[in-house]
Amino acid sequence: MNNIIKKFLPQILAILFVVLIFGFLTINAQTNMDNRGIDFGFGFLSQESSFDVQFSLIEYSGSDSYARAFLVGLLNTLLVSFISIIFCTILGVIIGVARLSSNYLIKNSAAWYVEFFRNIPLLLQIFFWYYAALRALPLPEKANAWFGVTYMTVKGYYIPAMVWENLNIFLYCGLAAIISIIILRNYANNLRDNKGKQIPVLLYSFAILIILPLLSFLIGGVSLEFELPQLKKLSKISYIYEGGISLPPELIALVLALSLYTSTFVAECVRAGIEGVSKGQKEAAASVGLTPNQVLKLVIMPQALRIIIPPTTNQYLNLTKNSSLAAAIAYPDLVLVFAGTALMQTGKAIEIVSITMLTYLTISLTIAAIMNWYNKKIEIKEK
Amino acid sequence: MQAINFLKPNRDNIKNYSIIGSVLILISLIDVISNAFLKTNLTSFLPGSLTTLFPLILGLIGLNMMRIDYSGNKALDLLNKNINTNNFNALLTLLILFSIIKALPPSLSWMIFDANISGDSKDACTGTGACWTYIKVWFRRFMYGMYPNEFHWRINTAFILVIALGFVGYFMKENLKKYLALYYVIIYPVIAYLVIYYLISGGSFGLQWVETGAWGGLSLTFIVSFFCLIFCFPLGMIFALGRRSNLPVIKYISICYIEFWRGVPLITVLFMSSVMFPMFLPEDFFMDKLVRVIIAITLFEAAYCAEVIRGGLQSLPRGQYDAAKSLGMGYWKMHIFVILPQALKLVIPGIANTFLALVKDTPLIFVVGLAELAGMLALAKTNPKWLGFAMEGYIFASIIFWIICYAMSKYSYNLEAKYKTER
Numbered sequence: 001m002n003n004i005i006k007k008f009l010p011q012i013l014a015i016l017f018v019v020l021i022f023g024f025l026t027i028n029a030q031t032n033m034d035n036r037g038i039d040f041g042f043g044f045l046s047q048e049s050s051f052d053v054q055f056s057l058i059e060y061s062g063s064d065s066y067a068r069a070f071l072v073g074l075l076n077t078l079l080v081s082f083i084s085i086i087f088c089t090i091l092g093v094i095i096g097v098a099r100l101s102s103n104y105l106i107k108n109s110a111a112w113y114v115e116f117f118r119n120i121p122l123l124l125q126i127f128f129w130y131y132a133a134l135r136a137l138p139l140p141e142k143a144n145a146w147f148g149v150t151y152m153t154v155k156g157y158y159i160p161a162m163v164w165e166n167l168n169i170f171l172y173c174g175l176a177a178i179i180s181i182i183i184l185r186n187y188a189n190n191l192r193d194n195k196g197k198q199i200p201v202l203l204y205s206f207a208i209l210i211i212l213p214l215l216s217f218l219i220g221g222v223s224l225e226f227e228l229p230q231l232k233k234l235s236k237i238s239y240i241y242e243g244g245i246s247l248p249p250e251l252i253a254l255v256l257a258l259s260l261y262t263s264t265f266v267a268e269c270v271r272a273g274i275e276g277v278s279k280g281q282k283e284a285a286a287s288v289g290l291t292p293n294q295v296l297k298l299v300i301m302p303q304a305l306r307i308i309i310p311p312t313t314n315q316y317l318n319l320t321k322n323s324s325l326a327a328a329i330a331y332p333d334l335v336l337v338f339a340g341t342a343l344m345q346t347g348k349a350i351e352i353v354s355i356t357m358l359t360y361l362t363i364s365l366t367i368a369a370i371m372n373w374y375n376k377k378i379e380i381k382e383k
Numbered sequence: 384m385q386a387i388n389f390l391k392p393n394r395d396n397i398k399n400y401s402i403i404g405s406v407l408i409l410i411s412l413i414d415v416i417s418n419a420f421l422k423t424n425l426t427s428f429l430p431g432s433l434t435t436l437f438p439l440i441l442g443l444i445g446l447n448m449m450r451i452d453y454s455g456n457k458a459l460d461l462l463n464k465n466i467n468t469n470n471f472n473a474l475l476t477l478l479i480l481f482s483i484i485k486a487l488p489p490s491l492s493w494m495i496f497d498a499n500i501s502g503d504s505k506d507a508c509t510g511t512g513a514c515w516t517y518i519k520v521w522f523r524r525f526m527y528g529m530y531p532n533e534f535h536w537r538i539n540t541a542f543i544l545v546i547a548l549g550f551v552g553y554f555m556k557e558n559l560k561k562y563l564a565l566y567y568v569i570i571y572p573v574i575a576y577l578v579i580y581y582l583i584s585g586g587s588f589g590l591q592w593v594e595t596g597a598w599g600g601l602s603l604t605f606i607v608s609f610f611c612l613i614f615c616f617p618l619g620m621i622f623a624l625g626r627r628s629n630l631p632v633i634k635y636i637s638i639c640y641i642e643f644w645r646g647v648p649l650i651t652v653l654f655m656s657s658v659m660f661p662m663f664l665p666e667d668f669f670m671d672k673l674v675r676v677i678i679a680i681t682l683f684e685a686a687y688c689a690e691v692i693r694g695g696l697q698s699l700p701r702g703q704y705d706a707a708k709s710l711g712m713g714y715w716k717m718h719i720f721v722i723l724p725q726a727l728k729l730v731i732p733g734i735a736n737t738f739l740a741l742v743k744d745t746p747l748i749f750v751v752g753l754a755e756l757a758g759m760l761a762l763a764k765t766n767p768k769w770l771g772f773a774m775e776g777y778i779f780a781s782i783i784f785w786i787i788c789y790a791m792s793k794y795s796y797n798l799e800a801k802y803k804t805e806r
Contacts, residue, residue: 007630010630010633011630011631011632011633014630014632014633014636015632018636025663028662028663028664028665028666029662029663031666032661032662032663032664032666033662035666101472102464102465102468102472103465103466103468103472103475103476104465104466105466105475105476105479105480106472106475106476106479109479115789115792116785118788118792119743119784119785119788119789119792120743120781120784120785120788121742121743121744121745121746121757121784121788122743123746123747123749123757124746124757124777124780124781124784125781127757127760127761127773127777128774128777128778128781131764131773131777132773132774132777132778133774135773136774321647321648321649322648324648324650324651325650325747327650327750328749328750335648335650335651335654339651339654343654343658349658349659349662350659350662353651353654353655353658353659354659356651356654357647357651357652357655360646360647360648360651361643361646361647364645364646364647365642365646368642368646
């Protein structure tokens with residue numbers, strides 16, 4: 001009897017506590033909304049939003065619904081996260097490897113890079129890039145061309161746009177190339193396991209990856225043209241580039257800050273991963289006659305990646321969550337468009353903040369679930 | 384290969400080679416230095432791109448001539464081992480050296496030589512460099528926000544008092560040490576709250592009332608992160624224990640709590656505290672904006688704290704639990720006397736890291752209209768009398784935050800090293 005009480009009393013109390021808190025909050029919210037004449041509901045999502053968004057990946061205008069505004073914000077968040085993840089990975093791997101270099105100068109520069117960018121709040125870094133560094137860029141009419149065709153100006157970065165003809169054929173070719181590479185790899189693995197023959201898979205894969213899309217240009221009727229940004233005079237003193245794609249300075253500042261900041265954490269993960277593989281593994285692999293390349297590819301990297309990937313994904317998640325700081329410099333991400341402008345217009349605080357939080361929560365939990373599954377899969381099965 | 388082999392030194396001729404090599408390196412360094420500091424191009428007689436590559440090529444040859452496996456000369460060996468193991472390393476070494484030399488003069492002249500600090504208005508800034516006058520004039524605002532100037536001593540006194548109270552643990556008598564946890568978890572936060580409330584907020588004891596809207600600057604960063612830390616720690620401990628509980632309801636409530644807060648960005652939490660939270664409070668109940676923000680950040684950081692503490696709990700060997708149980712200890716006794724003291728010691732570095740993240744997150748409170756350092760900068764930047772000094776402001780704030788965070792991270796690193804050896 002005593003045991004049963006010990007077991008169930010805390011649980012019942014905990015449930016009661018949670019129910020009471022939620023009940024209290026709900027009743028308060030109900031009375032507050034009644035008093036202010038607000039009703040709860042998600043009907044507003046299909047209403048006309050009647051506000052504009054500066055930068056959007058999909059067609060959007062003020063006559064579209066709030067749901068579409070939400071989508072615009074979400075896509076912008078995903079875009080900035082995606083670009084930053086790519087840059088922070090490249091930088092992070094380079095810095096992480098550099099921290100293990102035998103060269104005193106390189107090792108210490110990398111260490112100082114990490115210490116420097118890690119210890120300044122991200123918001124300050126975003127502000128610095130946006131309000132101080134990017135404001136020092138030239139006006140459109142004075143900008144010099146980078147790589148001949150792109151222009152970095154105070155109003156944004158202008159790059160040529162790609163104009164495709166028969167894009168779908170090209171995409172099918174790319175898909176076919178990827179599928180055939182997978183088949184080739186399986187075949188090569190089979191061959192190696194059963195007959196002990198090695199074929200240069202990497203070389204063949206590259207060849208397939210280049211030749212198939214190339215064929216689509218030659219005989220598939222695909223063509224690609226570039227639309228270059230052209231300087232255009234708006235008024236006496238105001239110039240702008242037309243054509244091409246313009247990346248707004250908000251996006252650039254955000255990508256710079258996010259990737260520099262997160263790359264320090266990625267670098268630490270990479271360093272820990274490589275250091276985590278014991279020296280004996282390398283020596284053992286060399287002593288069974290593997291070449292240095294094979295040692296790296298077959299022994300060191302598989303073990304290091306196992307240590308590197310979980311914390312790095314965590315950093316990617318942090319980056320995605322941190323991208324919400326975009327709201328501070330008015331980059332139209334999910335928080336600014338939806339929890340900012342849309343909330344201001346509709347006044348539906350509870351619904352909108354909940355949707356925003358749930359969206360981030362969904363992204364986080366989905367990636368976390370995938371990561372858990374992946375970790376289980378690559379776990380070393382000890383006997 | 385044969386062709387460049389004549390550049391390879393051996394032990395017999397290393398003396399000549401190292402002399403020629405160091406002369407070549409010296410020439411390349413002199414070229415770069417004169418280029419950077421004196422703005423004269425010594426090699427202007429060379430065509431186009433060769434003049435920029437000239438020091439690099441010269442330095443590479445020089446380093447290549449000095450490279451030998453074992454020379455017998457200590458200094459040379461040290462050099463070769465650390466910065467000159469192969470051509471690629473030598474190239475990177477030279478590139479880093481040259482870029483440091485190149486970057487030094489402009490940044491030095493901007494920050495120091497061409498900078499202004501005298502005067503107290505924008506007109507004093509005549510140089511081409513930084514305008515530190517701006518920082519000097521706004522310094523009090525950056526530190527104390529809109530808090531009235533004549534009352535700044537109140538903030539300072541409150542901070543000194545709180546810090547002094549925090550050190551009480553060091554001087555506590557041996558027989559009182561068992562109450563230390565009680566002191567830090569319950570008594571200290573209450574005292575600190577009272578000190579800050581009565582001294583900084585004022586309103587009684589003849590002190591003038593200063594509303595929280597006027598608080599700001601770096602002192603607000605400290606206040607927010609201090610309260611969040613002392614509140615999130617006990618809360619995190621509860622949820623960490625809850626997550627490891629055998630009782631399913633408690634376990635799943637804890638998991639939900641932790642995963643929820645860890646899955647959302649802080650900025651949405653702050654939005655929640657400012658626009659959604661008032662809706663959930665009783666009708667005529669008013670809660671200050673600062674208090675709402677502190678509650679929101681505490682709830683948020685508690686989830687991270689819980690995960691850190693859970694890590695400590697998990698890393699204890701099962702034997703500790705079994706031993707405690709076999710002595711007949713109950714759940715609470717076991718945790719208070721055996722498990723938590725060991726686990727908490729293990730997680731001190733992790734907690735320090737969480738706190739570091741917390742300090743770095745405090746500038747975010749600017750989205751709900753509380754102006755701490757970053758917020759004050761944004762305010763100062765738009766002041767019509769002081770337009771165009773964003774760079775100075777952000778560099779100043781970055782340096783301050785960097786010093787705070789770097790000191791903390793070094794401290795946590797030392798703690799980690801200290802507790803690592805004990806097991």
